[in-house]
Amino acid sequence: MYVYKMLLLNRLREYKRLIRNMLFPVLSAAIVIEIIAYQMTIAVIPILKELKQVNLKGLFYINLFLLLYSFYCCFIKVKPFLVVKPVTLYLFEEKRIKKLLRLKMTGKLIKHLIITFCLSIIVNGFNFNNNFFVIQFLLFCLLENTSLLSWQIYHNKSKNKRLDKLIWTITCLTAFLSYLFPYVVILDLIIWLILLIHSLFVLDMNRPKYEAEMIFMEKILVAQNHNNTFLLSQYAEEKKLLSLSYQNKAINKKLISKYPLLWKSEISIFRLEKDKIVIGIGIFAVTFLIYRYPVFWSFPFLEEGGIRYSLLIFGMLAVFQLTVQSMLHQLDSISEKAKDGLFLPLSDKEIIIQFTIIPVAVMLCIVSMIAIILKCTLIQFLLAAGSLSVITISLFYLQLKHKKLLIKYYFVITIVILAVSFLMSYK
Secondary structure: OHHHHHHHHHHHHHHHHHHHHOHHHHHHHHHHHHHHHHHHHHHHHHHHHHOOOOOHHHHHHHHHHHHHHHHHHHHHOOOOOOOOOHHHHHHOOHHHHHHHHHHHHHHHHHHHHHHHHHHHHHHHOOOOOHHHHHHHHHHHHHHHHHHHHHHHHHHOOOOOOHHHHHHHHHHHHHHHHOOOOHHHHHHHHHHHHHHHHHHHHHOOOOHHHHHHHHHHHHHHHHHHHOOOHHHHHHHHHHHHHHHHHHHHHHOOHHHHHHOHHHHHHHHHHHHHOHHHHHHHHHHHHHHHHHHHOHHHHHOHHHOOHHHHHHHHHHHHHHHHHHHHHHHHHHHHHHHHHHHOOOOOOOOHHHHHHHHHHHHHHHHHHHHHHHHHHHOOOHHHHHHHHHHHHHHHHHHHHHHHHOHHHHHHHHHHHHHHHHHHHHHHHOO
């Protein structure tokens, strides 16, 4: 017990150092969160008290968000969901390390119970009946299965991922089948127990990979606690390079040799410039929540419907513009290197084709997501998808062949993107 006590004291010292070195940002964030939480509590509690039956629409959006989060954690950004101090991996024997991981897994389980309890209240109100606990358990299984599956994928040393994909697919299906067949919760329970037992007693950890990740995370934490911005920026660049090296091992070498700029485009967007896309999606999510849910309408400056609609249009314009900017920046860097002497054994047509496939696919995914959220008609979706695809290809062509014209007429392109935003939001 003495060892666990010292680990707890060390964590408390880290929090103390973080608060001492970043007192003003921490206090500012705490005040803002407290004000928002107070306003939302005042507005939400009366609505939840009047809720007499399950809000199926709200449950659908929560399931959709959790499934997107699950896909991100399991197949896009696979991280260890159990974090320990690197020194424990060197000082503890195998049995004690597993015991520590089980304790941390128990803590995650309690955390997921609290989160799903709150989500179930949002969907079902303060009606603590069978529906309430069935919904809570379904959401709990979804979160737990995501965490345990990502933990197994992280430590999986084999190249066979079919079983992981099958388990994730079954989890997705059960989330939506629960609307029609509540007894699907039994299947969720079985999957959760299998994953839990396998993670606790069967899983063979990838120790070298896990140790390297824990050491790197500890370095970032130390720099953050001391508010060392120079080291933080250096570690951020180092993390990008590490992610690129991991991806290079998984990419088909024939694909790289045949379509090098296709690979370069994918690397540039998803590894180096994805932050802009994520920021744009975040802005749209916030503006959509403000536009859609009356909870936020209690704020004085959000009472008018026209203001909320303008914010929604701004969110859509932001996600489209930031996505385009993240893509153009990479083609611009290639063009500058070509002028400085980099030889590209490809014609301009091949460069444009290879460099626009991934951006158009990303743009279509974003348009599809927004169309589903806003419940656009098929005609609205097709017009928006076609317009933004043509705009993306045109932007890359102008960036490569007529950069001066692009600078001159970019305002016109922005107007077209704004028109697409109005088209998708039109009811």
